[in-house]
Amino acid sequence: MAARTDLPALRGSTRRKVLGLALLTPLLASSLADAQAQPELPKTIPPGTKLVIADQNEALQTLIRASGEQAKLSSSVTYANFLGGPAILEAFRAGALDLATVGNTPPIQAHAAGEDIPIVAARTSSETDYFLAVRPGLKINSLEELRGKSIAYGEGTGRQPFVLNALKLAKLTRKDVKLVPLRAADFPDAVRTGQIDVAALNEPHFSRYLADFADRGASALPKEQNDRLPRSLTYLYASKRALDDPAKAAAIREFVSAWIDASRWSQANTDAWVDAYYVKRQNLKPADARKIVESEGRYAFPSLSSLIPIQQSLIDVIHEAGDLPKRLDARQEFDLRFDDVIASKTN
Structure with a gap:
């Protein structure tokens, strides 16, 4: 019996899965x-x-x-x-x-x-590698609210695709934000001093930032929003x-x-x-x-x-x-x- 070639007849989700496996x-x-x-x-x-x-x-x-x-x-x-x-x-x-x-x-x-x-x-x-820390005094409640913000950008580090995926999920492009090239080691200082609006921080830097600058209004993207990002x-x-x-x-x-x-x-x-x-x-x-x-x-x-x-x-x-x-x-x-x-x- 000849192999069937009627993939177009499959339902959308099933067809995508079959095509994905084929590729x-x-x-x-x-x-x-x-x-x-x-x-x-x-x-x-x-x-x-x-x-x-x-x-x-x-x-x-x-x-x-x-x-x-x-x-x-x-x-x-x-x-x-x-x-x-x-x-x-x-x-x-x-x-x-x-x-x-x-x-x-x-x-x-x-x-x-x-x-x-x-x-x-x-x-x-099962969790993300980074958390989006927000400068003291600023609140960001969703990925979509990254529009117009300055974001620390560490090309060549894991923070690079993390930020790019955040923009993609929010249906934003590089032109919708200001990406500020920084060394990974400079991210914590840059966000706590307000040089940038947002920085992807890992532990223990993220928890330290929130604890040490709580009195100045340090905050972060809510966890349910951060969880939209890759693990x-x-x-x-x-x-x-x-x-x-x-x-x-x-x-x-x-x-x-x-x-x-x-x-x-x-x-x-x-x-x-x-x-x-x-x-x-x-x-x-x-x-x-x-x-x-x-x-x-x-x-x-x-x-x-x-x-x-x-x-x-x-x-x-x-x-x-x-x-x-x-x-x-x-x-x-x-x-x-x-x-x-x-x-x-x-x-």
Whole structure:
């Protein structure tokens, strides 16, 4: 019997789903073929193997050590602290890093710049990565009310697509607002001093801003509006040079496994995580720290192949905004060999 071709006869929503699967299947099949064409990941870590890993706000190193995973690593790991994805990318370019945790945008910027830094693991959350903080004295009750406002814009960071998606959901364009280019580290100061109207802040900066400037009228976009935005997505990405080194590749494989276990530990042992990081490292009160942890939602560790369409949509949003010279292929940003490692931790 010949295959039916009467897709137009399907109801709208069903037809969109079928067409979506039809478009997605070749993409995933191609990605699987790419993964199969690569050599298998090495598993042997020779004595003396070293990794240099980028950190932000000392969160990663505290997580790995407090969870006990650091002591289990066969390699010697050194952490280097950075502020934001662009600085991490520069360190990769200089050959100073092997691995880093970043948001969803730095891999896109690396790809656009011709740097080969494949994604090797991912962690999603049930909550958003950022919150839209509003300068003291100003109230914004919906995404649509962003029209005419000045908004901090961190190109090359996860805040970039977060803001672009906010505008898209509100049916606004760049011309409807004033995007102010700033370094991620300058966002908190800029919003609390009123240099800009709105800034996408992550924790603990968001909670600190609301608490420290409450008497001046500090506020934020209501949670139900913020929840319209995409959920948190954190990547581990690695230098291609490190992945081409059998010893380092094996060490990175081991670290991916440790990162997943440590992340799960943090959610199963909230009090210990709060004390180790937010209280002892960030000098927050335990009650405030617990609120932050609760706001981070529940973690999941999806396969990299399942994230290709999501990453492609991010690429397209940034490209449509005119911040990419050409449309990129998201498949090229993932090392799908690590899906076996992820599957072994999630099955």
